[in-house]
Amino acid sequence: MEFCSSTTVTAQKFFQWKPAAAFFFPCTGSLPIAHYLKPFKGIQQSSFTTSPRRFVHPKYLPCEKVITRFVASAAPAPVDSSVGDKLPTDIQVTETPEPNSRVRLSVEVPAAVCDDCYRRVLKELMKRSKVPGFRPGKNVPEDILIGYVGKEIVKKAVVESILERTLPHAMSSVSGRALEDSIRISTKFPEMEKTYSSLKSLRYDVIVEVAPELKWIPEYGYKNLKIVVDIDKEIEAATAAEQEFSRRLKALGALRIVTDRGLELGDVAILDISATTIKQDESTPKTIPSAESKAFQFDTEDGDRVLPNFLIAITGMKRGETKSFPYVFPDSWKQEDLRGVRAQFTVECKELFYRDLPELNDSLADKILNGCTTIEEVKRILLQNFLELEQTAKEQATDNAILDQLHKMVEVEIPPSLFEEQGRQLYGAQLLQIQANRKLDEQQLASLSSPKAVKNFLENNRENITSIIKQNLAVGDIFKRENLQILTDDLVKEIENSIAEFKQHNQEYDEERVKAQVQEVLEGAKVLEWLRERAEIQYITK
Known part of the structure; x- marks a missing residue:
C-alpha cells in the first residue's frame, strides 16, 4: 500500500553521464572537430560557475592569449593573432547571436591563407608519396604529383588543412564562453569544396553554444529575499522525540488478539484494502492500484499519516467484518492524479490486535535506549x-x-x-x-x-x-x-x-x-x- 508518504533527499555526488558519441565533422571521411582544437599546456580556470561545468577552457585551443570577453556585432571581428599556428594574413570572423545562447561564427578565409595551406599539403604529400620515377623526398612537379594522388583527394586535404589551421583562430573569439561539445560546422563539406575550387578562398559557418547570460528581475533582487518556509509538524523536535519514544516503547510490548469488541485507537489491524473511482456520468469505475493492499498492517496510532480520516471510517470494525465507504482524496495528496478524486473503498478486517505494554518505569530505560538509567x-x-x-x-x-x-x-x-x-x-x-x-x-x-x-x-x-x-x-x-x-x-x-x-x-x-x-x-x-x-x-x- 502506497499511502504512507515520505520524502528522501539523495546526495547525487560526482555522477557523470558520458556523451553517447563524439561530434564529428558533417562529411564522410572527414576529421572530428576535436582534431582541429588541439590541447595545449597552461590551463586557466573559467570565471563562470555552474554545475556541471561545460565551458571550453583555453586548454582546448592552441593559443596563449585568452580573450575573456567578446562583444557580438554584425561587423567582421578581428581574430587573435597569437594563436599558435601563425597565418600569412588575418581571417575575418563575424559573430551573430542566435536563440538559445548560441552564436554563429561566419569565417572568411582569404586566398593567401588557402594558398599557403595548399602549398603545405603538397609538401606533405611529396614526403609521403612514392611517385614512380622519383626518389622519395625529392621534388615532384606539381601537376605530376596531383595526377598521381588524385585531384579530388588533394582538394579534400586542402580544405581539411584550412579548417585545421583556421578553426582555432576563429574559436578564439569565444574562448572562455563556448560550451564543450557544442561546436558545429554548419556549412556542408561539398559546399566548401565548391567554393574553394571556384574562388581559391573559403567561407564556412560555425554554430557554438556559449555561456548563457542571466537577467535578474529585479536586478540584485536576491539581496532582499523574503522566504516563507513550510515546515511539517512531524519534524518538530518535541513531536518527533515523543513519537520515537512511543515507537520504542511499543516495540517492547506484545500483540494480543481482540475477541470481544471492534477496532479502537491504539489497536493494530490486518486489513485487505481495495478502492475504485466512484462512477460519474456514464464513465466506468476504475480500480485504483495504489490503494490496493493485501494483509496491510495498520497501526491506528499512525492513522492520519497513512490516509487522512481513514481511521474514522473503519473505527468499530470487528475481526472478519467487511466495510465499504466513500472517500475523497485531499487536494494535498502526494499523487497528483488522485487529488480530489472520489473513491469507494472496501476494507476487510482479517485480524485485530491490541498492545499489551509493560509498565513504564526506569527499569525499561536501558531497553528503550541503550546506556540510559532513567x-x-x-x-x-x-x-x-x-x-x-x-x-x-x-x-x-x-x-x-x-x-x-x-x-x-x-x-x-x-x-x-x-x-x-x-x-x-x-x-x-x-x-x-x-x-x-x-x-x-x-x-x-x-x-x-x-x-x-x-x-x-x-x-x-x-x-x-x-x-x-x-x-x-x-x-x-x-x-x-x-x-x-x-x-x-x-x-x-x-x-x-x-x-x-x-x-x-x-x-x-x-x-x-x-x-x-x-x-x-x-x-x-x-x-x-x-x-x-x-x-x-x-x-x-x-
Whole structure:
C-alpha cells in the first residue's frame, strides 16, 4: 500500500553521464572537430560557475592569449593573432547571436591563407608519396604529383588543412564562453569544396553554444529575499522525540488478539484494502492500484499519516467484518492524479490486535535506549537528537525555498547541450538509485538506458531540469558577483574525503572532475549561507 508518504533527499555526488558519441565533422571521411582544437599546456580556470561545468577552457585551443570577453556585432571581428599556428594574413570572423545562447561564427578565409595551406599539403604529400620515377623526398612537379594522388583527394586535404589551421583562430573569439561539445560546422563539406575550387578562398559557418547570460528581475533582487518556509509538524523536535519514544516503547510490548469488541485507537489491524473511482456520468469505475493492499498492517496510532480520516471510517470494525465507504482524496495528496478524486473503498478486517505494554518505569530505560538509567534521561537524549535533526531539516527546507525563489527571478536562454547534460545526469542518478533498490539485470538496465528512454525522461522532466539549471546558474552568478571565496583548506579536505570515498568502494573516478564538482558544491553552500544571512525568513508549521 502506497499511502504512507515520505520524502528522501539523495546526495547525487560526482555522477557523470558520458556523451553517447563524439561530434564529428558533417562529411564522410572527414576529421572530428576535436582534431582541429588541439590541447595545449597552461590551463586557466573559467570565471563562470555552474554545475556541471561545460565551458571550453583555453586548454582546448592552441593559443596563449585568452580573450575573456567578446562583444557580438554584425561587423567582421578581428581574430587573435597569437594563436599558435601563425597565418600569412588575418581571417575575418563575424559573430551573430542566435536563440538559445548560441552564436554563429561566419569565417572568411582569404586566398593567401588557402594558398599557403595548399602549398603545405603538397609538401606533405611529396614526403609521403612514392611517385614512380622519383626518389622519395625529392621534388615532384606539381601537376605530376596531383595526377598521381588524385585531384579530388588533394582538394579534400586542402580544405581539411584550412579548417585545421583556421578553426582555432576563429574559436578564439569565444574562448572562455563556448560550451564543450557544442561546436558545429554548419556549412556542408561539398559546399566548401565548391567554393574553394571556384574562388581559391573559403567561407564556412560555425554554430557554438556559449555561456548563457542571466537577467535578474529585479536586478540584485536576491539581496532582499523574503522566504516563507513550510515546515511539517512531524519534524518538530518535541513531536518527533515523543513519537520515537512511543515507537520504542511499543516495540517492547506484545500483540494480543481482540475477541470481544471492534477496532479502537491504539489497536493494530490486518486489513485487505481495495478502492475504485466512484462512477460519474456514464464513465466506468476504475480500480485504483495504489490503494490496493493485501494483509496491510495498520497501526491506528499512525492513522492520519497513512490516509487522512481513514481511521474514522473503519473505527468499530470487528475481526472478519467487511466495510465499504466513500472517500475523497485531499487536494494535498502526494499523487497528483488522485487529488480530489472520489473513491469507494472496501476494507476487510482479517485480524485485530491490541498492545499489551509493560509498565513504564526506569527499569525499561536501558531497553528503550541503550546506556540510559532513567526514563527522563531517555526522553532528554531523544529530544536532543531530534533538535539537531530539526535544525538540519529546517536548513534544508530553507535552502530549497531559496533555490525555488532564485530560479523564478532569472531569465536565461538555456543552451540545448547544457539542458541535455543536466537531464542525463539526473536520469543517470535515478538509474543508480533504481539499480541499488531493485538490482536490475543487464536487460532491464539496457532497456532503461536506451536513447528512447533517455529522450522520454528529458521531455517529461523538462520543467524540472530547466528549474535546476536556472538555480545552478543563479547561484554561480551570485558567487561571482559578490566575490565570495572558499577556504583552500576546506576545498582540499573535501576533495580528499571524496576521493577516499571512491577508493573505499573501489569505484573509478576522474580526479579533475571530482575537484571541479567539490568546488561547485562548496561554492553553492557558500552562496546559500550568504543568502540565508540576508533573507527575511518566515517559518510556518503545518
